[in-house]
Amino acid sequence: MDSLKNLQPVVMTIAGSDSGAGAGIQADIKTCAALGVYCTSVLTAITAQNTRRITALESLPTKIVAQQFEAVIEDFNVAAIKVGMIGSAENLHYLAARLLDYKRTNPRVYIVLDTPLRASVGFSLFDDENLAPLWKMIGVADLITPNLSEAGRLLGCQDARSNANMELQALELIKRGARAVLIKGGHLIGAEASDYYLSVDAAIKPMWFSSGKLAAKNNHGTGCTLASAIAAHIVLGYSAPEAIASSKRYLYLLLQQSQHRQYGLGAGPLECLNQSRFTD
Template sequence: MAHIALTIAGSDSGGGAGIQADLKAFSALGTFGTSVITAVTAQNTQAVTAVHPIPLDVVRAQIDAVLSDMDVGAIKIGMLATPEIIHTVAEAIADFTGPVVLDTVMVAKSGDSLLAEEAVMTLRDVLVPRATVITPNLPEAAALLKEEFACCEEQVVAQGQALCAVGAQAVLMKGGHADGDICHDYLMTYEGMQLELTAPRKQTKNTHGTGCTLSSSIAAGLAKGLPMTEAVTEAHAYLQGAIAAADDLNVGHGHGPLHHFHRVWTA
């Protein structure tokens, strides 16, 4: 029987992030991907030129359709765009008992906003406490806490624990926005640090979809029944391989996508 994962996120017409990245990662990591589209974006490697939120009743109908028929092992939540969509998603998954991975996506790699400003606190108050694990980068963590950008390991850890205090069972603080030749990711719970993952910083502009890919990869591992630390470790290793092979794709003229199938075929 297939392991099934569900992504609830926005569509990226350029194929590098959002629903498209999630489904690629699910498949690459051996899970059957299902999807709920919360918004349609006109997007490529250079810019997001339009965002069209999906009507709330259609978002709810998609979730009900998948969960009523399929044995979903884990849910990944990405772009939700508005407070109303956040509430709709929270209500629709209220009875889901499996793990939920929340990617607190706010801004596209191009710098374009993907989450309305008034929705940030709604995301924190409504969905962060619902999540098994959240995966903020450092700017996102600061925005959720209304604090300054963490500039050292102590501050990163403190903000991670503060987000656990908001209600998340676990927080993966992603260090890609920090300085230095080595990137540090920290997995923590309210009890403290559970895991530190490091990787050399790769000199490439082709990192579109890294956050989506990491969170969906974690969801794939959890859908297969892996423990949290193992799911995060496997997802981190997969992501590093996808980034390392990204330049070979040579897609678009801006921030290009990762190579989600780097283990299967070479460009």
């Protein structure tokens, strides 16, 4: 509705719950709040997990996922949507179709897709047979943010082992329907963590975003945090490249700060910085 346009713009996160609060919907809400952006939520699944392992995952019925989505868009000015764990093939089919429909009537909404195919603590979050319908969701998103393993799995090839491989895989993802890709290269050997950005928009030049690597044990939820930070920066009026650059700097600060406290016995969560401590 037109009246919603006069409301403060917000982020919607569509993701699963992490009982350890390091990743998933909890990480998304904390990140947006830290950056000064209000975040609504659509819960797709519930996990029982801590910093060492996931012991259970229960997808929510598509009916309640749909009801959450409709409740949010009925009353909030959703300017950016971050999609994380989808939970089930049924949820995927619904969300791909519903987001496409929502995008048609709200073309300015920016969708960031960061579907984790495998959690950092070793639990598979998405079966291989569901990768084909996942491409429908990729075609709807304005930006996808796969890491090296996810990019390789989506393309059915080996993980990229060099910057040149990353560039080729990003191009292949664009050819297969992605609108823009940020391949995260933090696991490549080298002193820097470099991510490669490529857009279908010829006016936006390909870009590398690099930062020094940190020997950071507490890194649980980095993918969720980066994607939701990008969505938050889009709401704040940044262009996509600006949002990525600022979000990368924010994540680096979080990784630095997170080494001073230990919340779990395994790979701990990121220490959330409030807005006043992050000056871009």
